[in-house]
Amino acid sequence: xxxxxxxxxxxxxxxxxxxxxxxxxxxxxxxxxxxxxxxxxxxxxxxxxxxxxxxxxxxxxxxxxxxxxxxxxxxxxxxxxxxxxxxxxxxxxxxxxxxxxxxxxxxxxxxxxxxxxxxxxxxxxxxxxxxxxxxxxxxxxxxxxxxxxxxxxxxxxxxxxxxxxxxxxxxxxxxxxxxxxxxxxxxxxxxxxxxxxxxxxxxxxxxxxxxxxxxxxxxxxxxxxxxxxxxxxxxxxxxxxxxxxxxxxxxxxxxxxxxxxxxxxxxxxxxxxxxxxxxxxxxxxxxxxxxxxxxxxxxxxxxxxxxxxxxxxxxxxxxxxxxxxxxxxxxxxxxxxxxxxxxxxxxxxxxxxxxxxxxxxxxxxxxxxxxxxxxxxxxxxxxxxxxxxxxxxxxxxxxxxxxxxxxxxxxxxxxxxxxxxxxxxxxxxxx
Numbered sequence: 001x002x003x004x005x006x007x008x009x010x011x012x013x014x015x016x017x018x019x020x021x022x023x024x025x026x027x028x029x030x031x032x033x034x035x036x037x038x039x040x041x042x043x044x045x046x047x048x049x050x051x052x053x054x055x056x057x058x059x060x061x062x063x064x065x066x067x068x069x070x071x072x073x074x075x076x077x078x079x080x081x082x083x084x085x086x087x088x089x090x091x092x093x094x095x096x097x098x099x100x101x102x103x104x105x106x107x108x109x110x111x112x113x114x115x116x117x118x119x120x121x122x123x124x125x126x127x128x129x130x131x132x133x134x135x136x137x138x139x140x141x142x143x144x145x146x147x148x149x150x151x152x153x154x155x156x157x158x159x160x161x162x163x164x165x166x167x168x169x170x171x172x173x174x175x176x177x178x179x180x181x182x183x184x185x186x187x188x189x190x191x192x193x194x195x196x197x198x199x200x201x202x203x204x205x206x207x208x209x210x211x212x213x214x215x216x217x218x219x220x221x222x223x224x225x226x227x228x229x230x231x232x233x234x235x236x237x238x239x240x241x242x243x244x245x246x247x248x249x250x251x252x253x254x255x256x257x258x259x260x261x262x263x264x265x266x267x268x269x270x271x272x273x274x275x276x277x278x279x280x281x282x283x284x285x286x287x288x289x290x291x292x293x294x295x296x297x298x299x300x301x302x303x304x305x306x307x308x309x310x311x312x313x314x315x316x317x318x319x320x321x322x323x324x325x326x327x328x329x330x331x332x333x334x335x336x337x338x339x340x341x342x343x344x345x346x347x348x349x350x351x352x353x354x355x356x357x358x359x360x361x362x363x364x365x366x367x368x369x370x371x372x373x374x375x376x377x378x379x380x381x382x383x384x385x386x387x388x389x390x391x392x393x394x395x396x397x398x399x400x401x402x403x404x405x406x407x408x409x410x411x412x413x414x415x416x417x418x419x420x421x422x423x424x425x426x427x428x429x430x431x
Contacts, residue, residue, distance in 0.1 A: 055094065056124045059144070062086055063128060066143040067136040069410070070250050074419065076410035083143040083152060091146030096202040100125045100140070101147065101235040102193045104177070105184035112185040129235075133242045137249040141229060141239065142408035148229050150198050151221040152409065158268030159223045166270050167386065169231040174382045177234035178375040179316075186367050188320040197228060225268030229407070240404035250401055250408045253418040257398035263412035264399060271405040272412070278395040290391035298384035302377045309376020310369060317368040326361035329354050 062082065069078045090096070098119075103126035110118035129140035141148050161169075176192075183189045193199075197214040200206025206214075220227045229236055243249070252263045252272070264272045279287065317323045321343075328344055331337045333354060340348070347357065401412070413419050 052121045055098070056121060056128070058089060059125060059128055062090075062144045063132045063140060066139040066408075067132055070139050070142055070408045071136055071248060074254070074410065074413050076414050079143045079408075079410045083149045086144045087146050087149035087153065090144070091150060091198070091202045094202075096146055096196065096199045097193075098122050098125045099146070100129050101145075101233060102190065102196070104180055104234055104238075105190045105192055108181050108184040109187065113187060130238065130242055133239050133246060135247045137243045137246045137403075137406060137408050138239050139408045141236070142410065145229075146202065147196075147198055147233070148226055148407070150201070151218065151226040151228060154218050154221050155225050155268060156222055158225050160268075161224060161270055163270065166230070167390075171379070171382065171386075172231050173233055173237050175379055176232055177237050178378050180234050182316065182368075182371040182375050183319060185371060186317075186320060186364065188316075192234060226407070230269060230405075243406070244404040246403070249403060250406055250410070252399060252401055252412045253416045254422060255418050258418060259399065260417055261399070262415040262417070266411045266415040268411070269405065269407055269409070271402045271407065273396060273400045273402050275398060276394060276396040279393040283393055287391055287393045291388060294384065294387040294391050297387065298381065301380035301384045303380070305376035305378070305380025306373045307376070309372040309374070309379075311372075312376070313365070313369040313372030316372055317365045320364050320368075322357070323361045323364050326354075326357045329357060 062085075066079065066082055069075055069082065090099070098121055103122045106118045106122040107126050109116045129144070132139055143149070180190075180192050183191050195210070195213070197210065197217045200211045200214055217228055259275065264274060318327070325343055325347060328337070328341060329347060332340060332344060
């Protein structure tokens with residue numbers, strides 16, 4: 001793609017600027033005579049309140065500009081420039097946190113834990129892109145999200161993913177969303193933040209495995225358009241739902257479609273729906289039979305998901321610190337393991353009876369059993385509804401952008417001959 005050529009130099013410049021930004025500290029860390037080193041923190045140092053409000057204002061402004069550029073200006077070049085600016089600010093300078101994707105977990109924890117109060121900044125970051133998506137489609141994905149931007153920036157030679165494989169891979173995002181909600185609701189972990197593939201690049205730090213994971217994603221992203229966004233992003237699932245019902249949305253051409261197929265070739269995300277002839281009587285009869293079969297299959301898939309989710313509840317529960325601690329204490333008490341750990345030593349020093357810890361762990365396992373079953377049933381329902389959707393045949397006279405899958409990136413604008421002719425006439429009128 002023509003916009004991907006100068007990206008390496010741009011990313012290196014952003015990295016250098018981010019290093020300078022993070023290097024500024026109001027007070028330097030203390031020096032310990034014993035040689036003790038401060039541990040690396042999971043999250044970047046918090047900004048002052050003023051900067052947090054500026055972050056929200058920057059997000060709202062970027063969403064507004066992105067929506068205007070995609071809906072009215074219809075400029076891929078301008079969207080790409082805004083995307084780089086968002087990558088610099090929300091990604092490298094801000095360290096990728098707070099982000100709307102991770103805020104899913106804050107909202108979930110606030111709903112299930114009365115003692116937790118969600119920060120207003122996290123709530124604003126979670127809601128603002130959803131509101132804009134409901135009105136204008138996925139313009140957040142187009143030019144505001146730093147995770148999408150870093151992938152889009154490295155895309156140089158896109159390869160088309162077969163539709164059947166794309167549909168299958170998209171199920172991973174639903175599973176990731178359900179797992180993130182489960183672990184956040186039980187207070188176990190914020191897995192979206194822990195396994196963010198690009199935060200290590202944004203902060204110029206991180207574990208080796210996560211840096212390798214992010215590097216692999218970027219390597220895949222050279223050829224597969226935005227693999228994380230399309231196949232893993234849990235926030236993208238929610239955005240897709242809302243975009244399907246959006247008030248306005250990006251269209252390939254503002255006027256008539258001439259069926260040149262250039263938009264289909266230009267889209268690296270598989271978001272162009274091709275024309276389809278009206279179904280014949282025979283097609284409708286076959287579609288009705290398939291629809292009946294798939295509708296009957298939905299309860300089977302849901303029940304199977306419930307069973308699988310119940311089985312996975314036990315290993316999932318071990319991600320909770322109190323459950324894993326209870327298992328270790330039980331193993332030490334029964335002599336299955338020798339010695340203690342720092343965690344069990346700290347527990348023994350509290351004086352809490354092990355029976356209370358076991359009871360707490362048992363209650364948590366019950367929550368995981370319920371949550372695991374709900375997660376499995378949800379995924380079974382998603383698969384069933386996906387099969388039902390495949391059985392539905394709709395007529396489509398022109399090439400159209402998929403309402404839920406279109407990322408509003410504007411690539412098709414620069415390839416559509418009708419759009420190019422409109423721009424030419426607009427320039428002539430100005431002259």
